[in-house]
Amino acid sequence: MALSLFKDADTLYEQALDLIKQGEFDKARARLMKSIEKDGGPDDISAVLVGMIDLRGRLGDIAAYRNLLDALKATRAKEFTFGLTTVNIASMIVQCELAIEEIRTFNMNGPSAVLLEKGDKLLKLAQRYQAEVGNETLKTNEIFLNDTTRTGIREGLVLFAMGYESLALGTVWDDPRKAAEYQQIAYGYRKQVGDTGEANLKLVNDYSRTCRCWFCGRTASGLGIHFFPISSEISPMLRKDDGEPLRSEADDYGAIYACRACYTGISKRADDVAKAYHAQAMSEIRAVEARLQAEISALWAAVRSVR
Numbered sequence: 001m002a003l004s005l006f007k008d009a010d011t012l013y014e015q016a017l018d019l020i021k022q023g024e025f026d027k028a029r030a031r032l033m034k035s036i037e038k039d040g041g042p043d044d045i046s047a048v049l050v051g052m053i054d055l056r057g058r059l060g061d062i063a064a065y066r067n068l069l070d071a072l073k074a075t076r077a078k079e080f081t082f083g084l085t086t087v088n089i090a091s092m093i094v095q096c097e098l099a100i101e102e103i104r105t106f107n108m109n110g111p112s113a114v115l116l117e118k119g120d121k122l123l124k125l126a127q128r129y130q131a132e133v134g135n136e137t138l139k140t141n142e143i144f145l146n147d148t149t150r151t152g153i154r155e156g157l158v159l160f161a162m163g164y165e166s167l168a169l170g171t172v173w174d175d176p177r178k179a180a181e182y183q184q185i186a187y188g189y190r191k192q193v194g195d196t197g198e199a200n201l202k203l204v205n206d207y208s209r210t211c212r213c214w215f216c217g218r219t220a221s222g223l224g225i226h227f228f229p230i231s232s233e234i235s236p237m238l239r240k241d242d243g244e245p246l247r248s249e250a251d252d253y254g255a256i257y258a259c260r261a262c263y264t265g266i267s268k269r270a271d272d273v274a275k276a277y278h279a280q281a282m283s284e285i286r287a288v289e290a291r292l293q294a295e296i297s298a299l300w301a302a303v304r305s306v307r
């Protein structure tokens with residue numbers, strides 16, 4: 001078969017479609033770029049396919065989604081086929097916009113106020129996925145990850161869970177009980193997508209717990225946030241049951257509870273002591289080193305003098 005040197009845009013395009021089916025994405029991309037050079041009509045979806053190819057392995061990259069989005073908005077075509085999957089242009093535009101917003105929101109991190117804002121944004125995104133994508137599968141997951149289980153409804157459930165988890169994180173500093181309620185809601189969503197929700201339940205339990213600090217006697221709620229266990233040995237003499245419902249020690253008497261203030265105070269002091277010991281040990285090691293060096297030099301001098 002003679003190889004044509006001047007392939008027209010349609011031929012290049014047809015070849016590219018076959019190459020995509022075969023998984024030859026780099027070759028397909030080259031053909032598509034040539035086809036765009038020769039003929040980029042209003043219905044041309046070569047740029048869309050290039051955008052799709054470039055999205056491969058970059059599903060967390062906003063720039064890749066934005067390039068694809070530009071191409072999707074530029075074409076007048078209604079749908080395109082990538083490999084074996086037919087994709088509706090209008091719904092792909094929605095999915096790209098949601099994906100960009102989702103990546104941006106996932107990257108939000110910071111103090112409580114930011115986590116609360118992140119939580120609210122995740123809940124709004126969850127609603128949009130359920131309303132605007134619904135039972136459709138997420139095309140990028142279907143095409144690039146072979147995953148047809150991710151529908152808009154399911155993505156929404158996951159984002160609802162993450163949203164309430166973020167609200168819990170943003171609230172726990174000021175109001176552990178409210179944070180426990182948020183974790184409880186998140187647990188419900190986790191169960192709906194088939195997760196165990198164990199991590200949520202543990203936090204519901206931790207955030208709801210209250211102790212009396214062993215050291216200062218203050219009441220603190222929120223295990224792991226406002227009070228901490230410190231491994232200890234509580235001899236029977238010290239185990240008085242005075243009917244006090246708030247405990248200062250673990251049930252097995254292997255730990256005492258310290259409020260955050262006492263805990264961080266003790267930890268910081270212990271760190272300072274450890275640093276002082278470390279500095280002292282290092283200076284002693286250096287002194288020994290210097291003495292050994294001096295002895296080695298003296299030995300060398302002696303050896304040289306006998307030669």
Ligand SMILES: [Zn+2]
Nearest residue numbers: 213216259262
């Ligand atoms: Zn305390």
